[in-house]
Amino acid sequence: MRIGIDAHVLGKGIGGVERVVEQMTVWLPVLAPEHEFVIFVNRRAARARQVAPGRNVSVVTLAVAHPLIERSLVLPWLIRRHHLGALIVQRLAPWGCGPCKLILTVHDLTPLKFPRDYRGLTNRLVRLLTRDSVRRAHLILTPTRTVADEVKGRFGLERTPIHAYYNGVDTESFSPETCGSPDPVLAALGLKTPYVFSSGAIEARKNLETVYEAFARLPDDTPAELVVAGKVRDPSYAEALERRARALGIAPRVRRLGFVDEATLTALYRHAACFVTASRDEGFNIPPLEAMACGIPVICSDIPVHRELFDGHAIFFAPDAPAALAVAMARLLAPSDLQRELREGGLALTQQFSWRRAGERIVAALREVLEA
Numbered sequence: 001m002r003i004g005i006d007a008h009v010l011g012k013g014i015g016g017v018e019r020v021v022e023q024m025t026v027w028l029p030v031l032a033p034e035h036e037f038v039i040f041v042n043r044r045a046a047r048a049r050q051v052a053p054g055r056n057v058s059v060v061t062l063a064v065a066h067p068l069i070e071r072s073l074v075l076p077w078l079i080r081r082h083h084l085g086a087l088i089v090q091r092l093a094p095w096g097c098g099p100c101k102l103i104l105t106v107h108d109l110t111p112l113k114f115p116r117d118y119r120g121l122t123n124r125l126v127r128l129l130t131r132d133s134v135r136r137a138h139l140i141l142t143p144t145r146t147v148a149d150e151v152k153g154r155f156g157l158e159r160t161p162i163h164a165y166y167n168g169v170d171t172e173s174f175s176p177e178t179c180g181s182p183d184p185v186l187a188a189l190g191l192k193t194p195y196v197f198s199s200g201a202i203e204a205r206k207n208l209e210t211v212y213e214a215f216a217r218l219p220d221d222t223p224a225e226l227v228v229a230g231k232v233r234d235p236s237y238a239e240a241l242e243r244r245a246r247a248l249g250i251a252p253r254v255r256r257l258g259f260v261d262e263a264t265l266t267a268l269y270r271h272a273a274c275f276v277t278a279s280r281d282e283g284f285n286i287p288p289l290e291a292m293a294c295g296i297p298v299i300c301s302d303i304p305v306h307r308e309l310f311d312g313h314a315i316f317f318a319p320d321a322p323a324a325l326a327v328a329m330a331r332l333l334a335p336s337d338l339q340r341e342l343r344e345g346g347l348a349l350t351q352q353f354s355w356r357r358a359g360e361r362i363v364a365a366l367r368e369v370l371e372a
Helices: 016-031 043-047 067-081 121-136 145-155 184-189 208-216 235-248 262-271 287-293 304-310 322-332 337-350 355-370
Strands: 002-007 036-041 057-061 086-090 101-105 139-142 162-164 195-199 225-229 254-258 274-277 298-301 315-317
Touching: 002 016, 002 067, 016 036, 016 086, 016 355, 036 067, 043 057, 067 086, 067 121, 086 355, 101 121, 101 355, 121 145, 139 145, 139 355, 145 162, 145 304, 162 355, 184 262, 195 208, 195 262, 208 225, 208 235, 208 322, 225 262, 262 287, 274 287, 274 322, 287 298, 287 304, 287 337, 298 304, 298 322, 315 322, 322 337
Parallel strands: 002 036, 002 086, 036 057, 086 101, 101 139, 139 162, 195 225, 195 274, 225 254, 274 298, 298 315
Antiparallel strands: none
16 A cells, blocks of 8 residues: 655654654654555755655655645645555645545644644644544544543544554663763853753743742752753743743843754753753653653653653652742752662663654554554
8 A cells, every 4th residue: 555644844843743753754664564655745854855765665745835735735636646545644634535544643732722822823723623634534643642532532532543652762862971071062052060951842831930930949059050942932931931030030040042953952961960841731742751861860740641651750740839849859959869760760761662663553553444
């Protein structure tokens, strides 16, 4: 069978979703060699050759990568032109696909759950069209059981198969420091240890205000900085964080680095005293896994996805409890048995998450649907 993968998000630097799609393009052709894969990419990804053709892989450049035009006009035409038996898409399914089976990946429902924080055309389309998409899908893929249960509960699905595939972490790229020499990346950034590290998109859902308030509660003589890396998705929220840092008196000790490349990100993980994620909602949340793979203890907000993934391997705190987070930070800023236990447990946990295993779960779910 010929299977299409809508990979129009590649090359846009949009974080976790792009990483998942990229890994799909890598592993699905390898793990399902009996099928042919046609991968649709935007012009930027095509120029960068982000996806390479192979024995059972063809790469097609999209003339238009706008989500509405692509799904209403371009993808239905490409399905017929390339005689696709199945198409894997992200979030929203195209119309007019004929007998082609639709495989829908739902990474999370955050645009539906927090409409005020997710504005713009794409998010409005997600809110408007998700119900129709999940009802027309032949298979729904989610990164966790938490998201699968949310999709079932919100849309009342009974017969449509839903499979959690679980994202992976590249333990070759994200690994503990192997030498004790000063890191040139930290030197270039002017960073000194110890520091508390947090990474991810700068938007309200990430709840960085609680991290700031917790950091401000640490004793005045704590020789630590707070380092935050991530692309700004909500400029007004980022500005509010700056004001809060000044009001709390911690602005001189907060370093906002913006988006960083993978080499810089790895160095920041490796030398952190601990990693903190305070999100109010997630579909998976890859950064805590990356931190664990680098041998760093993790502190997580107590939300269902984090419990599903990290229970027993992280310190948890209520998302609106900066005092509890401050206590956890203080415990991990000093060497202790707890710090060692979390490092060892986190490293062991990351061995359960690989992109190959994620691909194997997706392929197993695909075969069930395609052979039915």
